[in-house]
Amino acid sequence: MNSAPAGEALIALYPILSQLTARARQRLEARAQLVQVPAGTTVFDERQACQGFPFVIAGGIRVVKAAPNGRELPLYRVTPGETCIISSACLLGQAPYNARGVTEADTTLLVVPTEDFQALLGEQAFRDFVFQLFSERIADLMQLIEEVAFRKLDQRLAALLLGKGQRLHTTHQQLADELGSVREIVSRLLKGLAEQGLVALSREQVEILDPAGLRRLAGN
Amino acid sequence: MNSAPAGEALIALYPILSQLTARARQRLEARAQLVQVPAGTTVFDERQACQGFPFVIAGGIRVVKAAPNGRELPLYRVTPGETCIISSACLLGQAPYNARGVTEADTTLLVVPTEDFQALLGEQAFRDFVFQLFSERIADLMQLIEEVAFRKLDQRLAALLLGKGQRLHTTHQQLADELGSVREIVSRLLKGLAEQGLVALSREQVEILDPAGLRRLAGN
């Protein structure tokens, strides 16, 4: 590791690492690379071989599937304290990435070389940690499949609006990106929601007027 | 385990189990339940708590997401020698199932109680085995998301037809089920493929005439 402060931050974010054996710990400190990445960078992409395993120290990564026409569907986000299961899956399965990772903000990563990741997995504590994340993500992905395959866009939009406070500051375009759709449709649907009295719209803002109604819509 | 033959079959299918410690092995044999299930049985369903961990000895399980209107989208299949990662995810994440499992044929399962599954995970060999399956399935699920979200149905149909030999014996209804669609659409699309000379149709049969053409179609 390149600096002591980074090491402390790492342990604070990933308490599991404090349970490593001394040997694993030393190896990690000696070989991991601290990397700074500006917002909006593609840190890995489809069909690309996995070069190492990233711990997110600060910032965050949005993992998306990209359509041939340029549209993107977000799969999940990796925030500090989590790890990128797609990287784990690649490293474990010897397969190339099958999604794209883009930093959502200026991001600090600690990148562990492939061999050292394998070694880390030899540590029970770390392995349990990765296991836990795996199972959570799998549940998320199943949920996403259900939404994409079966839910209509207005339901997905309603679900997206919920649970982010009463006023969201966002553009229609951002909402569309989040749903893997396009701006015009989101505008259309939001108008529909507004006409039903569920939300109130203004520039770069959506105000939730009837959370229960939205939940009802989302839940069908 | 209830009978020696089942034990041998189990080891043959899951060679990893031969690497267990004697203690784990004994525990497994003492507590696992051999269960016979006829074809078409729902062995677990959405929102249901996970009761145990199944090893598939014979037959197979189709894991599907069910839509409110009764349609189903297959997520993956569990064949003998594999394990059901959704069960693993439930047990690890303490969450209820979020998909449905249906036997595709008469099926023999060895069901391991929850606590004993946790104990099995304490065994390195077994844990590695589950890990491997996890990463493969995650890749599958990502692939599925891509298909559902971005591919048109004719492309998905073309992909489905490939890699099953030159003549497939199946009904349009079965193909539709496989795609999470309906019979009429599949008939329509198959007709289109036939008109392009890619396939030849007859009752309960699809003959692949131009695999390369199908692959081209599927790959866009």
Added chain:
DNA sequence: GGGCGTCTGTAACCTTGGTTACAGAGCCGG
């Protein structure tokens, strides 16, 4: 051969969501 069940073909129609193409509206800096 007649009757029945399953499988297939097909047409008309509908809904959803996406595309294209603008027109304004709000905001901000010069």
Added chain:
DNA sequence: CCGGCTCTGTAACCAAGGTTACAGACGCCC
């Protein structure tokens, strides 16, 4: 206050897929 930018509203049109509703074909058993 003006020009330019981003964001929003909206209408016309289109394509994909699903729904409804039949008709006929094939196979099989009696």
